[in-house]
Every structure is written in C-alpha cells, then in structure tokens.
Amino acid sequence: MTFSIVARSTDGTALGVAVASKFLGAGAAVPAALADVGAVATQSYANLAYRPQALALLGTGVTATRTVQALIAGDDGPVGHRQVGVVGTHGDGATFTGEQCHPWAGGAAGDGYAIQGNMLAGPQVVADMQAAWLAGADQSRLQYRLVDALRAGDRAGGDRRGRQSAALLVVAKGMGYGGTSDVLADLRVDDHPDPVTELARLLELHTLYFERPDPDTLIPLTGAIAAEVWSRLAEAGHAGADLDEALASWAGIENLEERIVPGAIDPLVLAQLRSGGALPDRS
Structure with a gap:
C-alpha cells in the first residue's frame, strides 16, 4: 500500500526517506532517520518498532543488511506481510519484502539507497524510482533527489489503489532550523488528491524559508x-x-x-x- 525510498546523500552528510501511499498520514508511520546513523522505512503491515530498533542497530555499526535481518528475525508478528528499507552511513542499503505482501510488491537496493513498494501498479514503479535515483547523482541536495525519485514512482503508477499522502524526512548534523537541530526537512501531506506534487511544492517553499543562502x-x-x-x-x-x-x-x-x-x-x-x-x- 506504499512506495518509499531511503537514502543518503552523495557526500554522506545527509540521510532521509521519501514515501507516498493511499493511506492517511503515511509520514507519521513509515519514516525515521537519525543524523550520522541512518534512515528506515517500515510499511505494508508496518511494524513501527522497526524504526527505533533499526536506528539503534545502525548506531552500533551494524550494516544495513544485518539490520534488516535482525529486524525480521526478532519480529514475532506477521513477517510475511512486512516490508522495510534501511540505509546507513556507508555501504549498500537493504530492503525486505515479505512473501505475503499484496502484489505487486518488491524492492531494489544499492550503494546508499533502498527502494520498496507494495500494492503497486507494477514492477515499473520501483524500476523507475531506481532509475531516477541513479540519474540524480549530481544533485547535491538529498531532499530534492528523494522527491525526484518519488515523483518517478508516482508517474509510473504508484499505489494501484490511488493517491492520498506523501512525506519527506531528511536529517543532517546541525543543518536544522537555526543550527539547533539535525532535522533538515520534515514535510508531510496527510490527505490530498495529488500528494507527491503537493510535497514537491512544499519543498520549494521550505527551500525559500529554511535553507541557508549560497x-x-x-x-x-x-x-x-x-x-x-x-x-x-x-x-x-x-x-x-x-x-x-x-x-x-x-x-x-x-x-x-x-x-x-x-x-x-x-x-x-x-x-x-x-x-x-x-x-x-x-x-
């Protein structure tokens, strides 16, 4: 019922998640990130405990792949319906899709990113998100690169049930408001007929009001x-x-x-x- 991307910036200083779904307020449930540690997206029949658990594991130096394995191994719930993506401060991202997730469901991962989705219009959603992410290597601002990948998935059909919410969470050490926070961007569209487009509009406003000048x-x-x-x-x-x-x-x-x-x-x-x-x- 959701498609997302978790990733880090090319220079490794920022980590984040972008997500969209036919689900009210996906941004309140799916993403979590911690500066200089990692980012995680939990979805399908989401286990929200994955968020602090994943960040705790990443914070001790556990790789994204090992973190995903540990989350699944320690879950006594319906693991077959779970879907999760994790990225750390270095190495490949990791993604897991339970065999009972509603089709189409699957993911892709590589150096610094993991993409996953379930109840999608088809495999082209993940494929187009991956292509957009890889094509954006020259984009230094992670928040824009994440939203570009999300828009690619939306254009490819996204959630086959329709559109409702989208969210963006990006963290970087000391890059939040006034330099007193690590939250570089935290934007949510909880209920909207075109949430990914609205998220992109909010990001432009966020740039105007909260980014520091060049x-x-x-x-x-x-x-x-x-x-x-x-x-x-x-x-x-x-x-x-x-x-x-x-x-x-x-x-x-x-x-x-x-x-x-x-x-x-x-x-x-x-x-x-x-x-x-x-x-x-x-x-």
Missing part, C-alpha cells in the same frame, strides 16, 4: 543595492539606524531569518523584498 550568490549591501534595500525597508515600515538590523527585523516577520547574512543580501531575499513579501507565482 555564499557565492550573496550581493554586498553597498552602493545602489544598499540604497534600494533601505528605501524598500522604509516603505515597509522597517527603517532604522542600521541597515543590517532593519533588514533582519523585516526578514524575521517574513520568516526569512535563515537567509540573513550581515553586510550582504541573498538574491531570494531581495526578490521577496521587491515583491512586498508576496510568495512566488507558481501558476
């Missing part, structure tokens, strides 16, 4: 740019003796505080300031 794109707050920023801040009621403080005050109200860098301005922040804080047109 240092190479920052514009110095000098000359004409400084004058423009000062004028626009004054129009918005945020004039002050210090330009950096005025910009930071405005940005805090607009939820753009993660993109503020003293002495410079992020082009995305400048675009928002010029638009009066309106969200980008996505029509």
Whole structure:
C-alpha cells in the first residue's frame, strides 16, 4: 500500500526517506532517520518498532543488511506481510519484502539507497524510482533527489489503489532550523488528491524559508543595492539606524531569518523584498 525510498546523500552528510501511499498520514508511520546513523522505512503491515530498533542497530555499526535481518528475525508478528528499507552511513542499503505482501510488491537496493513498494501498479514503479535515483547523482541536495525519485514512482503508477499522502524526512548534523537541530526537512501531506506534487511544492517553499543562502550568490549591501534595500525597508515600515538590523527585523516577520547574512543580501531575499513579501507565482 506504499512506495518509499531511503537514502543518503552523495557526500554522506545527509540521510532521509521519501514515501507516498493511499493511506492517511503515511509520514507519521513509515519514516525515521537519525543524523550520522541512518534512515528506515517500515510499511505494508508496518511494524513501527522497526524504526527505533533499526536506528539503534545502525548506531552500533551494524550494516544495513544485518539490520534488516535482525529486524525480521526478532519480529514475532506477521513477517510475511512486512516490508522495510534501511540505509546507513556507508555501504549498500537493504530492503525486505515479505512473501505475503499484496502484489505487486518488491524492492531494489544499492550503494546508499533502498527502494520498496507494495500494492503497486507494477514492477515499473520501483524500476523507475531506481532509475531516477541513479540519474540524480549530481544533485547535491538529498531532499530534492528523494522527491525526484518519488515523483518517478508516482508517474509510473504508484499505489494501484490511488493517491492520498506523501512525506519527506531528511536529517543532517546541525543543518536544522537555526543550527539547533539535525532535522533538515520534515514535510508531510496527510490527505490530498495529488500528494507527491503537493510535497514537491512544499519543498520549494521550505527551500525559500529554511535553507541557508549560497555564499557565492550573496550581493554586498553597498552602493545602489544598499540604497534600494533601505528605501524598500522604509516603505515597509522597517527603517532604522542600521541597515543590517532593519533588514533582519523585516526578514524575521517574513520568516526569512535563515537567509540573513550581515553586510550582504541573498538574491531570494531581495526578490521577496521587491515583491512586498508576496510568495512566488507558481501558476
């Protein structure tokens, strides 16, 4: 009843899960991840205890393959209906599909990823997800690579019963809000007619509001740019003796505080300031 991918970034710093299902709030049940440890997806007749158990095993250095074996061996429930995918900080991911999972059911795994699904439109769902994942090796942001793989599975037919929910969970050490959390992205679409598309839209908003700016794109707050920023801040009621403080005050109200860098301005922040804080047109 679900298709998912668990994976780590090419540089090994991020770990995450993307999942979609004809199931209310799949993001509340399927994924779990811990920075510098691993990620896990439990589905079909999901055993939610797999989540802390898998992370505990991975945290002691157990491989993904051995972790999956241990989860299945220690499960006194309907193992034939279980499905799970695991990835650690190094080596291959691992996936398991019980022989009694509703067809089509199966998975694929390789270096740094595991893909699995049950009650799917066919094997092309997993195959297309794998192809999309492998084709995205140049994508440095794990959250986008995961969603691209999920969209490939959705386009291939996904859950044969239809669509309802989707979720994304990505962790990386110190990369959460304000640098005080390891949760880089935690987005859920619990009940929607096109949840994977909606998840991709939310990820774009998450990038705007919560990703840190690319240092190479920052514009110095000098000359004409400084004058423009000062004028626009004054129009918005945020004039002050210090330009950096005025910009930071405005940005805090607009939820753009993660993109503020003293002495410079992020082009995305400048675009928002010029638009009066309106969200980008996505029509």
